[in-house]
Amino acid sequence: MSQTAQLLDGKTLAQKMQAELRSRIQSLQAEIGRKPGLAVLMVGDNPASAVYVRNKEKACEQIGMASFGQHFGANTTQAELEAAIDRLNEDPNVDGILIQLPLPDHLDAVPLLHRIHPDKDADGLHPLNLGKLVRGEPGLRSCTPAGVMRLLEEYQIGLSGKQAVVIGRSILVGKPIALMLLAEDATVTMAHSRTQNLSGITSEADILIVAAGRPELVTAEMVKPGAVVVDVGINRVTSADGKSRLVGDVHFDSVQQVAQFITPVPGGIGPMTVTMLLHNTVWSYAHREGKTHT
Structure with a gap:
């Protein structure tokens, strides 16, 4: 009997975090x-x-x-x-x-x-902030990978000792998420467009992060049963009847039957990216005004 994966609901978590940010801004604004x-x-x-x-x-x-x-x-x-x-x-x-x-x-x-x-780098892409990520020092983090990590944390998905596979090696997502996973003691493999035997590598993953920019690249037979699948992709595809829809880099309907957790597209990582941008700006605001302890 197949069971359907639990959704990692980024939209709901984003709303919760934005409410927390709103009250934090209110208290900081009174001081600043x-x-x-x-x-x-x-x-x-x-x-x-x-x-x-x-x-x-x-x-x-x-x-x-x-x-x-x-x-x-x-x-x-x-x-x-x-x-x-x-x-x-x-x-x-x-x-x-x-x-x-x-x-x-x-x-x-x-x-x-x-x-x-670097102190105003809301996207966490300045070389200085990327260098802090490499060194494991506090700093502004790239929004999308930071959103992925926060979503995994919310659902209490342990990473220590797990096999994590990242598909995609961009400076926006692939490289920073690999470093963040390493910092949480996962064993990280990076795959990309030149990787040989991609399905052999992905089917070993306890945690699979897909940021390849290719619609529905990952299918059910590429996923280890019970894996956690995070789909960072967002692609607009047009069907034969001319209607367009948004899909991720994961074939959601089939992978949902195999994975334990999966992010939907839309409603998964997208809302988290915007929320981490707001989070970074509030972090900078507090940091620049010497209020980091609050």
Whole structure:
């Protein structure tokens, strides 16, 4: 008799965490005398990015955070964006700065990300913050992997001694999540597009994190019975009748019959990513104002 996996419900946890952040902001604001501030920079009119930015700004408002969003035209120059980042770095009311990726082709994201002050790096992507992650020191953590770890913690999923497999090696998700899993004493294998015998590797995993960017790549026969499967992917696919839907990197319907826990798409890691962005901004706010003990 097959049993259906328990859902790792990121949406509900995100709501709980945002309520906690709201009350933390209220108590800190009474001491500090201002709200925390997040600035999201968006360039061009990518429709998916516009939705993400709107969600982030709405979430800011709901928890009592000031939003300093700036929207630039598609033909904005590198120098104009650098100047905008410099202004935000100097602005005492801004605690977190985020560049919404992807940027138009004529812009180079890397020097822009490096230009954000490490203490205001809401996405946790500055080399200094990534270096702190490697060294196991406190600091701002990349939002998506930090959201994965927080979700596993909420469901009391032990990682120590477990075999963890990460599919995907991006600096956004794959590499940082591997380091975070190692820090919790998991044994980590990293797989990617060149990996041979992928299903042989994934079927050994107690914890399988999939961040490959390929729709429904992982199917039931690739998953160890009773495994924990975290699907970081979000892909829009169009069926033969022209209707589009969102799917992850995991074939949800089949894997749900094999795994013990699984994240849905949407409603799994997506809401956690936004919440960790807010969490990082509040952490910076408290840290910069010397209130880290509260």
